[in-house]
Amino acid sequence: MDPIIAATHADPYPYYARLRAEGGLVFHQALKLWVASSAEAVAAVLAHPDCHVRPAAEPVPKAIVDGLAGKVFGQLMRMNEGERQRCPRSAIQPGLALIDADEVSALVSARLITPDADGLYNAMFRGPVCVVAALLGFSPAQGRAISELTADFVACLSPLSDPLQLKAAHAAAEQLSGYFVELLDDPGNKSSLLAGIRARFAGDPETLIANLIGLFSQTYEATAGLIGNAILALIKKPSLLRDSTPVDDLIAEVQRFDPSVQNTRRFVAAPCEIEGMILNPGDVILVLLASANRDPLLNEHPDVFILDRPHRRSFTFGQGRHQCPGQILALEIARATLTEILAHRPEWDGLTWHYHASLNSRLPHFNDRSASGVKRYETQRSGETTHEPVPGVRESCRH
Template identity: 65%
Template sequence: MDPIIAATHPDPYPYYASLRAKGGLTFDRPSNLWIASSAEALCAVLRHPHCQVRPADEPVPKAIAEGPAGRVFGQLMRMNEGERHRCPRAAIAPGLQDVDPQRIEDLVRARFLREGAEGLRQAQFIGPVSVVAALLGFNPADSRLVSELTADFVACLSPLSDATQLAAAHRASEQLARLFNERTEERDNPLLMGIGQGFEGADPDNRVANLIGLLSQTFDATAGLIGNALLALIRNPELHQTLKDDATQISPLLAEIQRFDPPVQNTRRFVAAPCQILGTALEPAATILVLLASANRDPQLNPQPDALLLERANRRSFSFGTGRHECPGQTLALEIARATLGTILARELSLDRLAWRYRPSLNGRIPQFSDRP
């Protein structure tokens, strides 16, 4: 195993433990990457001002730099530092904290959920983004369209995407921009209007790009969270029964799953200036692979790290990031996942009839389900 393929390995966690045993920050010569595997190293890297989200000489991936998706990528707060990060975050984050959980539940339950694997695909990959779109004022048909376009757009974020997928991502970014501009002109949605006020005086394209970014983050993170929670229920029938008997246990399960088996296994940081981290000198242009999933299971962070415990005192996790780039949509993602999992359990879908595999990815751990023959 290596630190890249680990994200979609059936069980990467013993390997992560072996990396932590070698030291929190080590160099992997085959991949030419520094590896931050411990909680201490992860905090040091993610909070260091010289460890940035994009390489200085490639702020936008070359594969998309000349197209519409590249223009969106270049303005995403999650892909920028300084004011280009702080200002969009300050505009978007506050409104996401105030969304009514009952409103989320109503929107999730209103979505048609088919039986079997097709129903789970909709619940994972279509439902969450369409819920966010509805919260921003889109009607049901446009919410579904926004969700499908977001699925196309996220391909531009992966180095594994081929030319056909990247072309679809460019088209999707243009369509999403048009839909958001039309939606904003209506001025009838408090959440969208509040976000718009936060961008007052800024380039309108920056607002639109970061609304697309909100959807793209919702897509992967929520799909993986729902899927990995379902895998936990498939592997632990007694846990499945516990949640069927007591739906209040869904939130503790999701809180533990995002620590125990997170949908985003790693992220990267790029050294912009000479610095020292945990006594190790790093030079500009060095790349650090930050193993969020490994740090979550560091026994210095969480006692009994390899046990899945619904009742875990002082649970700590890096799955939604930490420091200046901590995800502003954590609460929203967890609420959508809670309502979705509750709906799946209420409809008593037959989980034992499902097969699954992880989607190809360099950092995501997102299971896709299919019906057994």
């Protein structure tokens, strides 16, 4: 086990506890990076002005720097500091915070959702992007196409992607840009969300389009993991599958207890001291958000799944200047989607699951078990072939 492999381990949380016991911020010799595991250390790193989201010498990953996906990447607010981060954020965040929950529910319920493996995949990975596309003024058909393109584009964000996936990501970036060019030129667009973003944005059109694409990419995996891990919580703890279970509380506790984003990274831009440790320019810090969520100094009884947890605190959506601007929208989409899934009275005894290969995300993929064995549902050309039965009792949540 190491802090990176932990993201997709069946149960990384005892390991995270051992890391916290060794010190909130320590240097990992094998990985050659610093690891922030405690709530105090994670908060300090995320707040420090010299801890940046990209290394100064490589603002865009070398693997994509020469393609359109790299051009989009380089303009994303989540991958920049200073004005290049503040300008798009100040335009996009206010509108996302004002999204009507009833509108989100209506958009989710308009989609065909089934509780089998194929239906769960579409609900997790396709549905949320379609909802955001509709909020921006795209048609349902355009939203479906955009969700497929977003699935290709997110490959540029992972160092595990192969050359074919990166080629597809560049093509997807070009097509997504084309969709937004047409949308921004459409005088009949009635989206109040898009109108507000355009009114607040003071930069160039290319930067605006890049960050609207970024809105899709952030929605894609983070929301999918939130929905999927909530389903796993229900499978592992069947007593939660009752009509009286408040779905909003369930989603809120899942994003703390078993978050879809397990870690993020920061790159030291200038000499600094954090938690008594001296860090130098070029140092890399692996920020274990999921570990900090389980720090008893942040939440009492952190390893217990408590629906009505008082004063719930979490680093899942980040903190400070790079806190996720779409937190409220992601939670609303996850709540509405899970509510719709549960309305079908699902029986999940026939499901198996595995985590998508990732260095930082915890994204379950579900599969139907057929009479002749496991029927794999192809997803994202990930190349994964491992399957696990749903761990009903063996890995049950503690409540």
